[in-house]
Amino acid sequence: MTVVHNPILPGCHPDPTICRVGDEFYLVTSTFEYLPGLPVLRSRDLVNWEPIGHVIDRPGMLDMVGMRSSSGLYAPTLRFHEGTFYLVCTLVDQNDGGRGGNFVVTATDPAGPWSDPIWLDVDGIDPSIFFDDDGRAWMHGTRLAREPQWHDQTEVWLRELDLQEMELIGEEHILWRGAVLGAVWTEGPHLYKVDGAYVLLAAEGGTEFHHAISVARADAVTGPYVGNKANPVLTHRHLGRGADIIGVGHADLVEAADGSWWSVMLAMRPYGGYHYNLGRETFLVPVVWEDGWPVFAPGEGRVPLEVDVPFAIDWAPGATQGDSTGIVPPDDPRWTALRAVPTEIAVSSGDGWTLPLRAESLAEPLVPAFLGIRQQHVDVDVVVALDADLQDGEEAGLVVRQSERDHVRLSIVGGSHTDRRVSAIHRNGDGEHLLGEMPLACDATDSVVLALRIRGQAYELCAGRTPQELDVVAVADGAALDSVATGGFLGLWLGVHGTSNGAPTSTELHIRSFEYVPR
Missing domain, CATH: 2.115.10.20 (Glycosyl hydrolase domain; family 43)
Structure with a gap:
């Protein structure tokens, strides 16, 4: 067992x-x-x-x-x-x-x-x-x-x-x-x-x-x-919102080959108050039949955090089920785009992607230059190495996405070599406000490392030249991004974006690596 x-x-x-x-x-x-x-x-x-x-x-x-x-x-x-x-x-x-x-x-x-x-x-x-x-x-x-x-x-x-x-x-x-x-x-x-x-x-x-x-x-x-x-x-x-x-x-x-019955279902795990940033997840409970009726989670009457599955193949408690961690290569099935398949908007290149900037922004229900994966852990580090020779008015970087109306961007902002900077911006509804900003002491063609250090509802946004040399730009409140706060049906996605904000562009964003490491 x-x-x-x-x-x-x-x-x-x-x-x-x-x-x-x-x-x-x-x-x-x-x-x-x-x-x-x-x-x-x-x-x-x-x-x-x-x-x-x-x-x-x-x-x-x-x-x-x-x-x-x-x-x-x-x-x-x-x-x-x-x-x-x-x-x-x-x-x-x-x-x-x-x-x-x-x-x-x-x-x-x-x-x-x-x-x-x-x-x-x-x-x-x-x-x-x-x-x-x-x-x-x-x-x-x-x-x-x-x-x-x-x-x-x-x-x-x-x-x-x-x-x-x-x-x-x-x-x-x-x-x-x-x-x-x-x-x-x-x-x-x-x-x-x-x-x-x-x-x-x-x-x-x-x-x-x-x-x-x-x-x-x-x-x-x-x-x-x-x-x-x-x-x-x-x-x-009936358990209350603190459950x-x-x-x-x-x-x-579903009936298993051994004659046992099981049910999959959705549910949410709130944390940091009544918020569930990971969205609606898939849970498993055993089922038995009594007098012709299914009984879910017999003896408990609620979805347990642990389930005995007699025929389960080796699984180590604490391991991640259904996903892998570390570098996320382009062929990883977790990659998604918005309203288009990823290969329509990007080209895989080694361990990363080449993502041409688009005029569309994340604030529009169109097909922006965006690639992302689900946030699957309460505590996780995401580290991205990328480069792009951005022009005035262009931006590219990391994003924590709930919707076009609600997301947080950690973006490299285009400009002269002496004016390049990284900005943390929270879009909330129809408005945006600056969470933090810092200059980038590097050439336009140099790679930049952007990172998210997520610990519960604290989304720390960092930038630097290497993963070992990161400065905190701002800290976003994850409780303002989940569907309880914003509406909708989704959990959060973590990804990379680039936009010319409406202008014609030939700029390409090169995603050298994308690392997802639960903590």
Whole structure:
């Protein structure tokens, strides 16, 4: 038996969906405006996860330009049926630009390539797919109730899916409108068939502090569904905001090869007050069945920080699960860009990247020159060596990103050789203010080292000629950057950016190395 630590996927990995094929598990999470989108991870033990690809990984699959932060790819569902992997998902355009909707993609190898999206004629969000043992396929999802009894009441709908034509057919059925009177945002629905009964799993309460997991059951896939008397069957909202894990919800179930059942779900770990800079992470809990109902974390009734996984392969307590540390090379699957895949905006070069500056800035919902990875640890050092012969009005450097409206930049600012400086700037809403500044005593062509020393909510911004000679430029307050403070659905990303701030440019930023070291 191996004791492993939750979360199994640290950092912003929300809305996990899971399926098993043979001895291997596959898991996908939401990615919103970041591309490549919808990472696919593989495991043989539910603990050690290997990134094997992304579902949305090539130019032209989706048009996301102009979609503001916390838009994009929401709540996928991954399933396997007769040799084919199916993934359904919602593209959300909060600008209401008409590009959103629900789609399905398929692949015979979960590592890809995946098909181009096939759009489904349904509204709402959080689609899921269920393959019955009679060969029929059923789509279900959630939307605002057509005849609500209270504000923000939602309903789970169901229709049959024609797998040949990839279109919905037949009558629509309303399965569920929430377990609790007055509950809002019933979402993330999934159907299963266990011992001849149809089991509907859904979250409700909104994907924040009041999140909860409820379950209903029926004798026929179309219902009627009867809720469990124990609903909600798992939540942490009654523990208060001082709990070590909050916001538990959006779960998916999977049966292991040994017959045991498990659930992955999202939750958050607050620290430094009621803030969760790492975003919504993926957690694991055991499940047993009693009287035809799933019991989550039996004997505890809450998501534990440690889980006994009898079939887990070697894992050392304290080790990082699902990621590597140290130098992050260009082929590391953690690299993401905004609304474009990284190879559309940058070229890999040795241990680093060549990133041409763009006129777009981080304050615009477009495609800026930005490459970043998730912050996955509370305490971490990020050290970047870079150089660029910046012109007047240009800037490039490190960024702690929540959104276009909320981020902190540690930027080299272009100018004459005697006027070069590094500035720490906090963008908050529509305004910016200077956190600190210092001159750069180096030539324009010399490499500069920029660093983040993150300790809890203190984000120390440093600069110098070498990693051993760093001066503190400013200290940013991480509590002003998480989604509690700013809104939205994301954890923080740490990355590199460059912009000419609207002017034509031919300047290139050379990222010599990018190091991520947990402390």
